[in-house]
Amino acid sequence: MPNVLPIDTPSLGDRGYLVHDGQVAFVIDPQRDIDRVLDLAATEGVTITHVFETHLHNDYVTGGHALARRTGAAYHLNADDPVAFDHVPVRDGDVIAVGARMRVRVRHTPGHTFTHLAYVLQADGADVGVFTGGSLLHGAVGRPDLLGPAHAETLVHHQYASANCLAAELPDAAAVYPTHGFGSFCSATQSDAATSTIGREKQTNPVLTTPEREFADELLAGLDAWPAYYAHMAPANRAGPLEPDLSPPQRADAEQLRRRIAAGEWVVDLRNRVAFAAGHVAGTLNFGLDGSFATYLGWLIPWGTPLTLLGETPHQVAEAQRELVRIGIDRPAAHATGGPAEWAGGDRLATYPRATFADLAQVRHHRPVAVLDVRRNLEHAERHLTDAVHVPLHELLHRFDEVPTGEVWVHCAAGYRASVAASLLAAAGHRVVAVDDEFANATLAGLQLASGTGRS
Structure with a gap:
């Protein structure tokens, strides 16, 4: 059995995968910060030869293009996806050999998007798992409305058919490896399950246990808003995003912070909400790293607004940068470290109860x-x-x-x-x-x- 290693991004509720046989590896749906993937491959002592995308992602900027460029791996996307870079187009039924022991079979699974793919992992001639992306999730499915309300009704029925086809053709013991569903707004509902199989999903997942009309009505009625930055993700992914620059931005002193706040720029305090309420620079905003930082900052900030990060340590600023490049906010305008007294430069701190x-x-x-x-x-x-x-x-x-x-x-x-x-x-x-x-x-x-x- 190949070794399937999840690469979690809890802040966005997503999961990518590195899969290897001890020598060669393929990667499914990598995040933008590909150093994590490269470090894992180095630790495992394997060479990445293939990268697969299940779909053009709506909730993050992919690292697939950058990872393929860095490693020389073949980069596989749906042949019908309109992208602006070289890749290996695949279609339903294609089988790709990865090393001597692994095969990846392509399945068209529309529903989350029209061109969505799942990838069935075959080892020693058996279907042992399926990478389902935003199709069949643990106890749920991916949202069918992210391409707009005009397509939601059509896509929810595609989602139902796709999930049921996977369940019908794969053995109950086959593992289910989704990309979404761990807190991502791309999931229609959420599940606490960390692992699952086709057999378990047949017993517990509403898409496999509920009549189609009832399933569609309940799913569509239960959908709420998704983050505004999603509108920028698919265009970025179609363009072929490059590896991000995670070096520290320029440092800002107290006078520069005052000027940036006065100019209407966003100066964001990364500390937790208790510390912020107790004392902060007037005009700064609190998006603590201890919560869904990137989701809500990306949701609320007017896109393109200059952003300055305030952290107690360089590590906090670096963590925030890593979170932000995943949603396409690549270079903060400036940063400062230390505490609010330094950032205020002698001005009185603001507080609230x-x-x-x-x-x-x-x-x-x-x-x-x-x-x-x-x-x-x-x-x-x-x-x-x-x-x-x-x-x-x-x-x-x-x-x-x-x-x-x-x-x-x-x-x-x-x-x-x-x-x-x-x-x-x-x-x-x-x-x-x-x-x-x-x-x-x-x-x-x-x-x-x-x-x-x-x-x-």
Whole structure:
């Protein structure tokens, strides 16, 4: 059996794979920072000879083109994908030999995209696994709506047919190796499973256990917004992205930071939300590295806005750069390390309070309090505070006029998005309190909740 090694990117909920027989290897859906792949291949003592893409990715910039250039590997994509670089086109039914013992069989599995492919791993003449990309996931499937709502109905039925075809033709023992489904917005739903097989999916995956019409209706009804930066990913991947430059950007002193903030550039503090609330440079924004940093920064930043990173250590800045190149934000304008006192250059630090839902309930006994709910629409529809104003975080910059005047208590589901929203509002001059608490505690605090759709 070939050795299948996952290469996880938890911050984006994605997984690539390096597969080898002890001598040669192929790679499936690599991320942009290909040094991770090269280091793993070196550790395993194998040579990468082939790179395969399951589809033109919507949620990250691929490293496949750069990896193939660096290693001289054959780069395989669907023959119908309109890309601007040399590659090895493949179609349904093609079989590619990788070394003496491994074969990769191409299967057309439309649904996540029209040209989506899966790759069946054959060893010693048997189908032992399938790399499903955004097709059949662990307990779910990839979203069918990322090419736009006009195609969603068609693609959801393609997705159903593709998953069922894979399940019918592969043995129950065959392992299922998806690219999405570990927190990625490319997945229609999420599963906690780290591994799976065709047999297990037949028992647990709705696409294989539910009638087609029911499956399609439920999946389409359960879809919510996806990050705005997705619009830039497929064009970047069609162009053939090169290896990223991860060297440190120029250093900014306190005066340069003031000028950048005054010019409307984004100066982002990478520290956790507790530290940021306790003291930060006025006008800076908080996207902590301890949460979905790249997803929400990429979602909210006006594309092309100069970006400066503030980290306590060079390692934090380097980690943020690595996260950002994966979504096509290649070179920050500047960076600074240390702490807020240094970054402020003697100016007074800004602060705002943090609180819990119990604090909110207590305060309401004494005075009226405006509450802003920044969760997504489906979360809000399921359960929400009855008198909260609802503006999803990803819409906040365009709906500032709906934020109540005076003191605003901002909440999400667990605190991270509320901290991002609080920093945006504070930078715009609002008085904020960041509710850093689990939403389940709102009920325990005795706050009144309701369910249902509609903007409030």
